[in-house]
Amino acid sequence: MNGLFANEDGRFAPRLSLRLRFGRLFQLLSLAAVTLGLIVLSVLILDIILNGYKWLRPEFFTEFPSRFPEKSGLRSALQGSLWMISLTALMAFPIGVGAAIYLEEYAPDNGLTRFIEINIANLAGVPSIIYGLLGLGLFVRGLELGRSVLAGSMTMALLVLPILIVSGREAIRAVPQSVRQASLALGATQWQTIQNHVLPYAMPGILTGTILAISRAIGETAPLITIGALTYIRFDLKGPLDLFTVLPIQIFNWVSLPKAEFQQLAAAGIIVLLGVLFSLNALAIVLRNKLQIRW
Amino acid sequence: MNESQHVLSTLLRPRADHDRREKLIRAVLLLFSAVSIFTTLGIIAVLLRETLLFFQEVSIVEFFTETRWTPLFASKKFGVLPLVNGTVLVAAGAMLIALPLGLLAAIYLSEYASDRARKILKPMLEVLAGVPTVVYGYFALTFVTPLLQKIWPQTQAFNALSASIVMGFMILPLVASLSEDAMSAVPQSLRQAAYALGATRFEVTLRTVVPAALSGISAAFILAVSRAIGETMIVAIAAGQQPKLTLNPLQSIETMTAYIVQVSLGDTPQQSIAYKTIFAVGMLLFMMTLMMNLISNWLTRRYREVYE
Amino acid sequence: APQPAPNQGVQGVEGTILVDGSSTVAPITAAVAEEFQAEFPEVRVPVGISGTGGGFKKFCIGETDISDASRPIKPSEVELCAQNGIEYVELPVAFDGLAVMVNPANDFVSCLTVDELKKIWSPEAEGVITNWSQVRAGFPDQPLALYGPGTDSGTYDYFTEAIVGEEGASRGDFLPSEDDNVLVQGIAGDANALGFFGLAYYEENKDKLKLVAIDNGDGNCVLPSTETVASGTYQPLSRPLFIYVNRERIDQKDEISAFVKFYLENAGKLSAEVGYIPLTDEIYALAQQRYDKRVTGSIFEGLGSTVGVSLEDLLAKEK
Amino acid sequence: MFDKHEIALSVKNLNVDYGDFRALENISLEIPARQITAIIGPSGCGKSTFLRCFNRMNDLVPTARVTGEVLFYGQNIYDSKVNPVEVRRHIGMVFQKPNPFPKSIYENVAYGARINGYKGNMDELVERSLRAAALWDEVKDDLKKSALALSGGQQQRLCIARAIAVEPQVILMDEPASALDPIATLKIEELMQELKKDYTIVIVTHNMQQAARVSDYTAMMMLSKEGSRAGTVIEFGPTPQIFTSPRDRRTEDYITGRFG
Amino acid sequence: MFDKHEIALSVKNLNVDYGDFRALENISLEIPARQITAIIGPSGCGKSTFLRCFNRMNDLVPTARVTGEVLFYGQNIYDSKVNPVEVRRHIGMVFQKPNPFPKSIYENVAYGARINGYKGNMDELVERSLRAAALWDEVKDDLKKSALALSGGQQQRLCIARAIAVEPQVILMDEPASALDPIATLKIEELMQELKKDYTIVIVTHNMQQAARVSDYTAMMMLSKEGSRAGTVIEFGPTPQIFTSPRDRRTEDYITGRFG
């Protein structure tokens, strides 16, 4: 190989084989990182599935919780989770994306903007239980929504907003400036430019944020317990102002019961929760893959 | 001349409907951003009153200098340092896993994996982020801890390390996903420029793509650190509830969040001083993440590379 | 078993009964609610687990109708209720036995005296009593690892009061967890372990744990069981569990009075089903009387403790 | 100077600063309507910056500050009452680096018309614009293909088609033919001649021949003085005059230095 | 054909497909060492695609498939034993659209030298490369400034400086002067004459004058046949011959159609 490029004049020392070996090592390392993550996931999921698959019978979905494991189901929790996720997404998505747009596209570079920015980053680190306290004071008591699924969703929306905003901003920032210029030069208004170009091109990144946010919201327990989501519900959820429970609370509850069968029931509950998560995310993922542009 | 009149009239007749719409949209979006301010104000309002009440009974000096934290014992000591210690220990451990592995995973997905592989692998990793944290907690306790005990027999049944490890894996997809997005958004022309100079894929990745995506990567890192500090259930289950000033990850510790959840779901009367501690601890946690964010904000502003 | 069809059961009574409070008591209330709703399909009884403290906070400002409690109401909570004009009827519903356990690999401990437990758990023991040989002459030279419920739990408070003599007074260097299943894991995986928690969790994990009998100073080693707890021979580690009912709403809302009545009638059977120990028939009868008369306030007021007191005596005194 | 031509754009005492750095200094000139005006000058002297002043694109560069006036048929477009969106709608632009939207070819062309509420037949408009930009034949079979998969020159012509499609009154072109082959260049130049019947055209070019060939008026830009890095227009007049008898020594040097 | 010149690159039966679409068809030619070879032809005929074949940049286009051989001093660079990194190290490239790194000017130039383990004085190398690319005077006071704040032409010259800095054996330039003013163009052309003493240069240009002025050999590309969209080299030879007595009718049409 070195013979090929013979007139190397000694002013460079490319040491290519070393660099290539280094690169291969690095590639292996990064592949290992992905694999390790997936192995952990598989072990975790396998463990759960082995524990719980027996309980995934039709009754598991149609029955309410009971003190008898065989008669127990997660009907109310599943309803609650679906309601809560939909309401949360409905509130958090527009607000989160809107805020991201404002900060990237409109906000002047001043103190207020910087304050908002830091504020958002900071909110991402506030423990979820504190959001629970906030939700209890603000929505349950302040707005008198009671311990309704609406109050829970609003709390959850606040909780996931930072994730949405931060990822949304990064996605929007990654849209090349030249695209904005092209659109504005055609006489598009700023909003038209955002609506027709910035948002569509940033959508894959925004959807990643949405996936992460939904994932977070669907698995959270502590803030909902604090605002008074109930663990034990034997009736159907009829509207946004109704009392509710969610899958992770039901799981949390089963896990803490003494009977071993309930532990397995919890595992089955987790399988269902992951199933819900998967189907919701699948939608976002399909969309994301469709929308991905390589510049 | 009618042309100039026409131009003049259209120029000075800014399409009123458009204009009003633009203003409205801008105002609404500003309002959306302000939600975060209201949230913060709300949190401060929730925390501040009780925190002040707490500090009327306990001196701030004791809070920050005392090395024992026993508000629920008969002999009460209010030194928050053990809790801070636990939080930092677990979060640092989790970051040691999540940041390098997450970034490496992102690099693999963005720079090495084929299009098809990426489309399959990325969502699979993201499922990791959706497993309820309670599940992770049990996983740490019943799977990771026994493993650790085989390696280091002195490992306690509840310990910081297993919580750190599992939390690291929980946060990994957050880092990987967001970083991968940032790297995918780096224009292909930059990669070409580097390749054309005889850079290997490794060098293109590390010297061109990663720096150009640094803004997004650091945003992911900050979210990850914040998430680690704020995570509750894993530590509450697997790391124990024993506030201790130690750097030994094999020991049981208690984090600030685990303490907050323990007390807020526990049997202590909510009017007691013991209960008020959670507001003081929450406030401190809030301040800590705020400091961290101020610093990282300053850093990213300095080192951000804008590409076009 | 098939669900009762909606048209079965008692008609006419409808509404929602909000229950919140201790997670220890919640399984009993949930079991009662399950049976109750089968009979009264128009009544909805959701049960929350905000903890005894969180439950009382909500109860005393009128947000809930019934509060589950693993300890009697405390003075600050009494005051809060009073401020908001909330009167309540306090009703014991079951016993919770506290079991002391070691790892099955431990072949030298079968019985411990209260004094030995005190020696192990008292605050002075912290960093001092760290080896089984220090507990009793003849125990092997083997490190001692302690497990117990979180310091925020009623169980912990009860245990420290009963063993050490002061609520919340104990050494700090034990491994606590809010979750009894976590403790099971801990003790099952640690040959040096000694720990305590609710008897129900032992019953479900007999193969992983070894139960320790308790000698209450009289030389008799007693193992906890339904009989020994109910009869009061397993002392001092059994505690009563309660529900508190909003006095005003009993009369305002038919569904609540129906529910409480149903609760007292069925608590014995149902609490046993979910792993707790029923009170004696006499105590249930006394509780029923107390309820019928709508006696408000706590029988423990001024007492501040449930350790070593006989529920039967206390309730009887009230008549 | 151009008694026979109406004045479309008139620049008065224009300065542009990027932060501390003054990029344009004290420019005044008048651009005749329905004529082609070329801006020439060495790289980095501020041609693109100057061009961006005509449709307020400099608003988008955060550090840029424009002072002075640009009158569009007598109306100062930097007046606070004027909406820049409206300005850009009437004064279109083709950029130096081709910047197609990452959408299909069709969508790229149709976009501007769509947002401006074009009421005619869109397919026709797209075809007409692509033909005018000499791109139709190459892409007619594949209008759905992503614009990013086009060659450099194709992208540039697409951007021209896109700008034409909204039928602005002025078209600013920043080196529109720099990425084009002679045939395409000629077509673009013919297109300009065509467009000039109705539109005012300002082009930046560093191709002297092109300037000489197509433009009616030429503005010669240079760094204002030795050592400074601020550009200015040192000479402006009818193209033949600039190319045959420039008054400024530097213009002569620049032009002759290149010709031949 | 060029007995006096060693052959640096030799192309044999080269085809390139983008997915289903054949972009280049059956190209064979030989590029002499230490000479300047120009590739001319209409937009979209595959000039850039062809150029990218010389340093395996097409490897980076997922849909692109190259068949045939490109021999570099006799060694097929598409051989599986050959590492593309090594190829690119020795066959440098300047792209059609300027693509500076979002780093400082200095870092842009130093980048390639650094990764290739340059042993000399980096400051000197940066200065030398920037001077060679005729950019030094404009940026010498501000080497820390972001490359993105440069004008279009400045960016292009920066990319040239960056490519020179690693001292490759062959330099491929895709329309290197398309964004440059005549002065800078002249400097680049002079630079090429300078470089050609040591280096082999291949440039794509649509500027006939430029091709005639600077190149020693010229390859004329066209779509291979009417109706097809695959490009090929229809004529190749010494530049004077191509420009004065082309053998192919289409070459003559193309060149004469443009000149004058």
Ligand SMILES: Nc1ncnc2c1ncn2[C@@H]1O[C@H](COP(=O)(O)OP(=O)(O)OP(=O)(O)O)[C@@H](O)[C@H]1O
């Ligand atoms: N990545 C790609 N995917 C699909 N088709 C492509 C891609 N890149 C180029 N093409 C097509 O291949 C043909 C040749 O493109 P190429 O960029 O090589 O042209 P060119 O001769 O350099 O043109 P120009 O002078 O306009 O730059 C064009 O029809 C173009 O649309």
Ligand SMILES: Nc1ncnc2c1ncn2[C@@H]1O[C@H](COP(=O)(O)OP(=O)(O)OP(=O)(O)O)[C@@H](O)[C@H]1O
């Ligand atoms: N965004 C910016 N920030 C700071 N300086 C800038 C910016 N854009 C351009 N400049 C500087 O302003 C000067 C004029 O730039 P401009 O792009 O207008 O030149 P130009 O005449 O169009 O050059 P070219 O022919 O190379 O395109 C240059 O010195 C350039 O470095």
Ligand SMILES: [Mg+2]
């Ligand atoms: Mg320019």
Ligand SMILES: [Mg+2]
């Ligand atoms: Mg090209």
